[in-house]
Amino acid sequence: MTTMTVLPPPDEGWFKSSFSNGTGACVEVRFDEGLAYVxxxxxRSGPSVAFNRAGWEAFLLGAWNGEFNMPT
Structure with missing residues (x-):
C-alpha cells in the first residue's frame, strides 16, 4: 500500500460520511486523478493523506471487516 502526505487539492469536491454527527470531529474524502484524499x-487548509486505488480499497475492506475499531 502506498500513502503520502500532500498539500490539499482545491476546496471543491470534498464530502464526509452521512454518519457524521456534526461536531467537526470528522474526516472528509475527495477523489481526483486516481487518488483518494483524506x-x-x-x-481543512492543512495536509491531506492520499491513497492510490489499491490502498483505498484495502482500507475500506478493513474498516468494513472491523479491523480498525477502537479498542475498548
Whole structure:
C-alpha cells in the first residue's frame, strides 16, 4: 500500500460520511486523478493523506471487516 502526505487539492469536491454527527470531529474524502484524499475537517487548509486505488480499497475492506475499531 502506498500513502503520502500532500498539500490539499482545491476546496471543491470534498464530502464526509452521512454518519457524521456534526461536531467537526470528522474526516472528509475527495477523489481526483486516481487518488483518494483524506483530510481532517478541523484543519481543512492543512495536509491531506492520499491513497492510490489499491490502498483505498484495502482500507475500506478493513474498516468494513472491523479491523480498525477502537479498542475498548
Amino acid at each position: 483530510r481532517n475537517t478541523r484543519n
